[in-house]
Amino acid sequence: MKRNVGGIDKAARVVIGAVLILLALTGTIGVWGWIGVLPLATGLLNVCPAYSLLGISTCKVK
Incomplete structure (x- = not known):
């Protein structure tokens, strides 16, 4: 999964x-x-499944 x-x-x-x-x-x-546990896990893993479904990313563009 891509970081988002x-x-x-x-x-x-x-x-x-x-x-x-x-x-x-x-x-x-x-x-x-x-x-x-959910926000803690998504924060530590840098991946949010809901963001993936909605096409959102808060990572800086490389």
Whole structure:
């Protein structure tokens, strides 16, 4: 798969995902916090399947 997540988008996904998982672990927001695994994974892997389907890319053009 081609990389389609870059820069600020990547950082935001990692931070938001980590915060959601942390809140789930502490019991603050319950089981729904585990949805944070998705943005964390897409941020770390630099690939978002939804972006691929929609033809969006936040990576800088080489």
